[in-house]
Amino acid sequence: MPSVAPSTFAGTANVIAVIVLLTEFAMLRAPLLRSQVRLYAFQSLVVTALAVFVAATRHIDSLYVLAALSFTLKVIIVPRVVTRLLSRANVSLAGNSSLGVATMTLIAIAISVFGFFSVGALNLRSPVLPEAALAVSVGVILVAFVLIILRSDVVSQAVGFFSLENGVSMASLVVASGLPLIIDVAFLFDLMVAVVVFGVLMRIHHARNRTLSTEPLDQLRG
Amino acid sequence: MHLLLIALVAVPLVPTVACLVAPRRSSQIITIVAAAVAFGLTVALIPYAASHGALSTSILRADAVSVVFLLPTTFLYLTAAIFSVGYLRATDDPRGRRYVRRFYVGFNVFCWSMVVAPLVNGLALLWVAIEVTTVVSALLVAIDDTDGAAEAAWKYVLLASMGLGVALLGTIVMYYAGTKAFGPSYDLSYGRLLAGAPHFSPDAVRLADVLAVLGFGTKMGLVPVHTWLPDAHSEAPTPISALLSGALLTTSFYAIVRFFQISERALGPTFPRIVLLVFGLASLALAALYVLNQRDLKRLLAYSSVEHMGILAIGMSFAAPLALVGVLLHVIAHGAAKGSAFFGAGSVVRKFATKDLRQIRGGVSILPWSGTMLVLAVLALSGLPPFGIFRSEFLIVAGGLRDPNDAVAAILVVLATVAFFGLSWFTTETMLTPVTGTVPPRGEVSVAIVIAMLVGMVALVVLGVHVPGALNHLLERGARSLEVSR
Numbered sequence: 001m002p003s004v005a006p007s008t009f010a011g012t013a014n015v016i017a018v019i020v021l022l023t024e025f026a027m028l029r030a031p032l033l034r035s036q037v038r039l040y041a042f043q044s045l046v047v048t049a050l051a052v053f054v055a056a057t058r059h060i061d062s063l064y065v066l067a068a069l070s071f072t073l074k075v076i077i078v079p080r081v082v083t084r085l086l087s088r089a090n091v092s093l094a095g096n097s098s099l100g101v102a103t104m105t106l107i108a109i110a111i112s113v114f115g116f117f118s119v120g121a122l123n124l125r126s127p128v129l130p131e132a133a134l135a136v137s138v139g140v141i142l143v144a145f146v147l148i149i150l151r152s153d154v155v156s157q158a159v160g161f162f163s164l165e166n167g168v169s170m171a172s173l174v175v176a177s178g179l180p181l182i183i184d185v186a187f188l189f190d191l192m193v194a195v196v197v198f199g200v201l202m203r204i205h206h207a208r209n210r211t212l213s214t215e216p217l218d219q220l221r222g
Numbered sequence: 223m224h225l226l227l228i229a230l231v232a233v234p235l236v237p238t239v240a241c242l243v244a245p246r247r248s249s250q251i252i253t254i255v256a257a258a259v260a261f262g263l264t265v266a267l268i269p270y271a272a273s274h275g276a277l278s279t280s281i282l283r284a285d286a287v288s289v290v291f292l293l294p295t296t297f298l299y300l301t302a303a304i305f306s307v308g309y310l311r312a313t314d315d316p317r318g319r320r321y322v323r324r325f326y327v328g329f330n331v332f333c334w335s336m337v338v339a340p341l342v343n344g345l346a347l348l349w350v351a352i353e354v355t356t357v358v359s360a361l362l363v364a365i366d367d368t369d370g371a372a373e374a375a376w377k378y379v380l381l382a383s384m385g386l387g388v389a390l391l392g393t394i395v396m397y398y399a400g401t402k403a404f405g406p407s408y409d410l411s412y413g414r415l416l417a418g419a420p421h422f423s424p425d426a427v428r429l430a431d432v433l434a435v436l437g438f439g440t441k442m443g444l445v446p447v448h449t450w451l452p453d454a455h456s457e458a459p460t461p462i463s464a465l466l467s468g469a470l471l472t473t474s475f476y477a478i479v480r481f482f483q484i485s486e487r488a489l490g491p492t493f494p495r496i497v498l499l500v501f502g503l504a505s506l507a508l509a510a511l512y513v514l515n516q517r518d519l520k521r522l523l524a525y526s527s528v529e530h531m532g533i534l535a536i537g538m539s540f541a542a543p544l545a546l547v548g549v550l551l552h553v554i555a556h557g558a559a560k561g562s563a564f565f566g567a568g569s570v571v572r573k574f575a576t577k578d579l580r581q582i583r584g585g586v587s588i589l590p591w592s593g594t595m596l597v598l599a600v601l602a603l604s605g606l607p608p609f610g611i612f613r614s615e616f617l618i619v620a621g622g623l624r625d626p627n628d629a630v631a632a633i634l635v636v637l638a639t640v641a642f643f644g645l646s647w648f649t650t651e652t653m654l655t656p657v658t659g660t661v662p663p664r665g666e667v668s669v670a671i672v673i674a675m676l677v678g679m680v681a682l683v684v685l686g687v688h689v690p691g692a693l694n695h696l697l698e699r700g701a702r703s704l705e706v707s708r
Contacts, residue, residue: 122425124398141391148384157380164387171391175398178407183346187390190353194383197357201379204364204372217373220453 009057010130013174016050017136020170021112024143024163028108029101033155033212037082040159040166044074047166047173054177062181063173069188070169078162078195082155085199089206098152108146112139133174140167153212154205158198165191223270227282230263230292231341234299234334241326246319249326250307256330257300260337264289264296272695276413283343283412286700287483290550291340291476294557295469297681299333301674302461305565308668309460309572324365325459332358332465339473344410345393348477349386352441355470356382363458363466374453381450385440389477392433396484399426412480419487427488434481435497441474443528444535445505452512455524456577460568463520467527467564468557475534475553479704482538486706495539499630502535510637513644518577519567522648523560526603529641530556536634537618538704545621546701548614555610555685559602562678565671566596570652572667579648584657588664593653595675600649602682604642610685 023043030036048071055063099107119135144164148157169187172179202212209216237256241249267289270277276285284292306329310322335358339351356379364375397410403421408414419427440447451471455463478498485494509529516522530552537549567577569592574582586593602609615638622631666672684690689697 119429122429124423124426124429138391141387145384148380154376161380161383161387164384165390168387168390168394172394172397176394176401178401178405179346179394179397180407180409183410186347186350190350193354193357194379197360197379200361201364201372201376204367205376208369208372214376216369217376220370220373220377220457 010133012053013050013130013133014136016046016053017130017133017140017170017174019046020050020166021136021140021143024140024147024167025105025108027159027163028143028147028151029105031101033086033153034083036156036159037079037086040082040163041075041079043163043166044070044078047170048075050170050173054173058177060177062184063177065181066184066188069185073188073192074162074166077192081195081199082159085202085206086155089212099150104146104150107150108143111142111146115139115142130174134171137167137171137174140164140170152214154202154214155212157214158202161198162191162195223277224279224282226263226267227277227279227284227341230260230267231282231334231338233260233263234330234337238327238330238334241323241330246310246322249322250303250310253306253326253330254300254303257296257303257333260333261296261300264292267292268692268696272692272699278343278411278413280411281343281347282341284341285412285703286696287479287550287703288340288476289696290553290700291472292337293554294472295333295336295340297554298465298468298557298561299337301561301565301677302329302464304670304677305464305568305674306461306670308670308674309568311668311670321365325362328358328362328365329461329465332362332462333469336465336469336473340476343412345396345412345415345477345480346410348480349390349393352389352438352474352477353383353386355473356386356441359454359458359462359466359470362462363454365462366457366459368457370453370457374450374457378450378454381447382441385437385447387437388433388440389437392430392437392481395426395433396430396481399423399430399488402426415484416487419484422484422488424489427485428493431481431485431489431494432497435478435501438474438477438481439501442471442478443505443531444501445508445528445532448505448508448528451528452521452524455527456518456520460520460564460571463523463568464561464564467524468560471527471531472534472553472557475531478535479538483704486704491541491706495541498535499539502532502537502539503630503633505529505532506536506634506637506641507532510641510644513641516644516648517579519570519579519582519648519652520564520577522579522645523563523567526563526641526645527560529638530560530603533615533618533634533638536630537621540618540622540625540630542621542624543701543705544624545618546704547697548617548619548621550697550700551617551685551689552611552614555614555682556603558678558681558685559599559609559611562595562599562675562682563603565675565678566592566599569593569667569671569675570596573662575662579652582652583655583659584661585653587657588661589666590664591666591672592675595672595679597649597653598679599675599682600645602679602686604645605638608686609682611682613686613689
């Protein structure tokens with residue numbers, strides 16, 4: 001296949017995807033839980049922008065509805081719920097992590113590069129698909145995994161899961177933008193339920209242990 | 223017939239709403255009645271699903287495979303509802319009415335989500351339903367409000383959500399694979415996917431299949447993504463443990479089966495089989511070893527679940543229709559056996575006030591009914607005749623021996639024997655040894671527990687001795703639909 005310059009669509013989608021990935025890295029290293037939540041809100045905003053962009057260039061009107069819903073839910077409601085929990089928790093608001101920032105970032109870089117090239121190696125060619133954007137979404141998902149595994153406080157882990165969902169939404173916008181609206185809405189509704197449940201469990205955890213750290217969570221083994 | 227489907231989806235919602243306001247006794251009765259109706263409706267679906275094609279509307283769809291997976295769910299819905307009557311009485315709960323209300327509302331919503339999952343039409347809605355089962359069951363795992371329960375619930379919701387994130391990506395990639403056949407916009411209903419699968423883009427289907435097995439495999443308890451499972455099963459209230467093990471794990475397996483069906487049509491059988499074989503062997507091997515070294519009664523049963531999920535995955539990977547019939551029967555028989563085993567464990571834990579296998583002695587002489595049936599249920603889980611799991615494992619192994627690569631069947635037999643050794647060792651040691659030291663008084667915890675176990679054991683014997691004709695047709699039809707016609 002001859003190499004050609006990417007179309008404006010692919011170029012813009014790739015740029016937005018890279019911004020989302022960079023935000024994910026920033027979340028990974030953000031020391032304060034509040035700044036992590038703010039970064040999540042920003043990341044969701046960028047994903048919403050991608051939805052609007054895809055809607056406009058591909059003329060898929062239903063994506064505007066999706067963008068509006070995802071803006072309300074992921075940019076406003078979810079960050080607010082988590083921030084409220086944090087202000088109630090009234091404990092040290094710095095997150096913990098089991099490794100230093102530099103090590104964590106290096107691991108995340110290695111893993112996202114791995115994800116990027118493995119998706120590239122799959123050869124998912126298509127005339128309309130910005131392949132790089134899909135590979136970057138996989139990178140976002142893998143870095144979210146690193147975040148969940150290495151950060152050891154319940155808030156970071158929950159926010160890590162929410163940002164994983166951002167990575168999946170981004171993948172769905174670039175490779176499955178024609179997905180029926182009803183299904184997109186069902187996915188978002190599910191995210192909302194998950195947010196509520198994560199909130200309840202975080203509150204239970206905090207009420208029992210007076211901390212947001214996951215250190216007390218090592219009783220069950222074998 | 224379409225009304226039947228709608229009724230089945232609606233029935234568990236009635237007790238959900240009623241339990242919000244009803245007092246405890248009425249909640250129990252309403253739940254049992256609704257569960258019995260749900261089970262009855264599922265049984266009523268069998269003859270149709272066994273002899274016709276899929277029964278479908280735009281949202282709901284039932285074919286032989288989905289009815290097979292509905293059977294253990296609604297069966298355990300009923301038996302766990304009966305068991306809960308005795309379980310909650312024995313609690314003489316200090317937490318009072320609020321606990322009971324939360325328990326029953328959660329219990330019914332959980333069962334509803336597991337009834338809906340095999341009945342929705344399409345991969346996207348299936349994912350949504352399975353995500354709902356996760357969040358509801360995570361709250362139910364946490365309901366006992368102990369340190370262990372809070373820890374188990376957090377690990378469970380986090381790991382399962384991560385897994386389902388991967389599964390969602392798999393679903394989206396499958397959608398993308400289909401755009402090659404259907405154009406950019408279409409719906410993910412099964413009929414369309416199965417018909418169009420041969421024209422999908424094969425690389426994308428491969429990626430989707432692996433992501434789906436890994437993602438839904440997290441909830442099914444496949445090694446190495448099983449780590450939430452023993453914690454959640456041991457810390458949840460016992461009726462919930464039974465539902466998690468007997469119904470939730472197989473509901474996630476159902477999602478894997480659907481991806482398998484599509485991948486098999488798009489790629490030919492080799493690739494999806496190898497994926498399942500790898501995960502299945504890892505699960506069976508690791509679980510068999512963990513069973514050998516357990517000190518906690520409920521964790522022992524949880525690892526036995528991982529073992530059986532491994533057997534299901536391996537069974538799917540055999541290139542023989544016989545093995546597929548075995549897999550579908552195994553889904554049902556495992557539900558019945560694991561239900562009874564957990565109910566028995568619940569009775570023992572109530573009586574001895576411990577889950578520690580070293581402190582439980584003389585179970586059968588202290589609990590003459592539930593203790594005896596626990597021993598029988600564990601023997602059934604180990605694959606002894608005359609119980610249903612004997613027949614299903616026999617079919618799986620017999621199918622495996624016809625596979626050109628029959629070494630896998632031999633490995634399966636060896637590992638299942640190791641697990642049998644571990645399970646029966648601990649059970650005989652705790653249940654059949656003479657009573658020592660200070661012991662609780664002889665006698666059953668509750669009649670309801672005995673009834674729930676008895677129902678499960680009867681079902682197991684029926685499945686083992688003579689599978690009813692309609693059910694047999696259902697299993698055969700289901701197995702045929704899992705094979706590519708060549």
